Amino acid sequence: MANTFIRIQEADFDLTTEITNLRQGDLQVGAVVSFLGTVRDMNEGSQVKAMTLEHYPGMTEKALHDIIDQAKTRWDIRKTLVIHRVGPLLPEDQIVLVAVTSAHRGEAFAACEFIMDYLKTAAPFWKKEETPEGGRWVDARITDEAAMARWRKK
């Protein structure tokens, strides 16, 4: 749990501030890798005007802690931050930030991708999109399952 930071929030966040806070004060950090997920204005051939993100309070935090703990057993990483927004969002909005610090870049690159792939299939978030045809819940993608499955072989 130490050096793991998880926030589920409606509010937006500032990328530079978050990365600075995560890495500052740790002189062993030589690499910071981050992934930022944003809202597209098209999905499955329909225009997306807005979306709402729902989650399972309590389980969400547990699932993310579990995913990060798994990453820590695989790679030598320093600190990890996951921010995931919930509630109403618009195209271009920031949805999710995963940031990992480590001594060398290889560990941080791998851990960041692993955490993101697992988040996509194991963390209880759901997107509902507003399209010109009405509201619709986003279907899970087979490609997300495949992205997670490839980590099992390693």
Added chain:
Amino acid sequence: MKIELRFFASLREALGVQQESITIPAQVNTIADLRSHLAQRSDVWAEVLGNNKVIRCALNQQMVDAGTLLEDGAEVAFFPPVTGG
């Protein structure tokens, strides 16, 4: 045995239920049993929880499979495959 049910996303909307405390009959032992039991409530429940639907389940906020045994006082959540990130 008493359990606390939770539903999320499309399941919550279709069933019109977010949370519910229920007492389950003695023959309902597993997650799969519970799903079949709930599917008998009405046509809507049968449709939403039918075996042709891909549904995920969590027991006490941990993802579990259909064969997992229920326990008294457990929180059981049903929801569609997740789509965050």
